[in-house]
Amino acid sequence: MIVKHIKVKTALSKSGLKELDYSLNPYFGCAYACTYCYARFFTPQKEASEKWGEVIYVKDNLIEVLGREVSVYKRGIVGVSTITDPYQPVEGIYRLTRASISLLLKKGFRVSIQTKSPLVLRDLDILLERKDLVDVGLTVTTLNDYESIEPKAPPPKARLRALERLSEEGLETWLFIGPIIQGINDNEVEEIIEEVSNVKTRIIFDKFRRYPGLNYRSGNETWWKTIKTKILELCKRYTLECHEESEDWIYEKRRFYKPLF
Template identity: 55%
Template sequence: MIIREVEVKSALSKSGLKEIDYSLNPYNNCRFSCIYCYAQRYVSDKWGEVITIKRNIVDVLKREVYKYRRGVVGVSTIVDPYQPVEGLYKLTRKSLEVLLSHGFRVSIQTKSPMVVRDLDLLSRYSDKVDVGLTITTLDKVVSRYIEPLAPPPKARAESIKKLSRSVRTWIFLGPIIKGVNDSGFEEIVKLASETSSFIVYDKYNNYRGLPNFDCNQSWWEEKENEIKDLCERYGVHCHSEREDWIYERQRRYKTLF
């Protein structure tokens, strides 16, 4: 892995997602090297090999919080905010401190147990925080195939158990790929039930440049119904990624003003 440091002129970006207002990505490229990630289309270096550190992003953010209207910030939307370099640079931690202390709301999504390190901060602002763990499967062999360098799924499951005692948590069940990780949903739904987490699910999208999997509509309708039935059985709220903004936007905004 190669680490490259750069300086940036902006920290917050307007988000194209309806459920959040801004995105914050302290790093470019992602060491976890997930084969399904759409973000690899936006990096010029080899996926997962060259990690760019935005070394001045916290200083830039300290200025921007006075310029931008308070809103919901997604941390992160392109790369994992708790990939290994965060252990050294702590840009995610420092950015969260700035955002939360200035009245912004934060929605975190990660695959890394490192997020538990920041539980002291997150619990202090629990009314302005939600944390999502991406769990595509609990099968470590399948996980190693589609998420080569990501933390083991069991470690993510343990993390959400710890986090759920203090902050609102959710599980991103996806992307679901036909013939790869389209079974074994019940254990993930049970985990959501045990931790009072909700589930956001999504199917794999065949973006240009990514591996081609035949995720046809009839297959997806069957899998979506399976997930919904399991969630109903275990008392877990769930919705698709496309519906996320409908369910989440109003709730997240209640804590801002």
């Protein structure tokens, strides 16, 4: 892994995702190197994008820039992160995610964290101080042979334990099952949902979307309908709140922007 440093002009970006107002990515590139990852296609730093999983850029002046932005930007929901994992190993050294979240919460921004790493538990102290402004999602796509698709990511069972702990601490949590890829991990949804059936958490799921250069097929509508029906039935059986990713924003916005609905 090569770690490089960069200075940035902006910290928050307007998010294209309906459930978020802004995104914040403390690093360019991601050490976890998931084979299905499409974040690389949205990464503006060329080297980190082309050598995905091999080169990480640390945004050295991120906190200084974010400090200026949070004083003038309208408050909103910030996704941490959308094109990198905010708790990948470099975060253990540079702590940019922790400092960013701390600053955002102090200024009254809502923070929606998504990660594959139990390192998020390190920041429980700051998350619990403003639990009214925080939600945390852990991603699990498979419980078996995860290294073939997420070669450098933490073990899925460790992610699930982190999710359980966050939930027990009273934080709003969600499990993200995705991307679900036909013939790769679509036969594991039942096992994953069973694993979290005793955790007070919401489930969000999504199918794989094909990008040039990714060698997986995107399943057809009939396949997705079968998988979706199966997931919704399982969630009903275990009384878990469950939404497809494309619909979850409606529930999110309803929770935080009640006047809009």
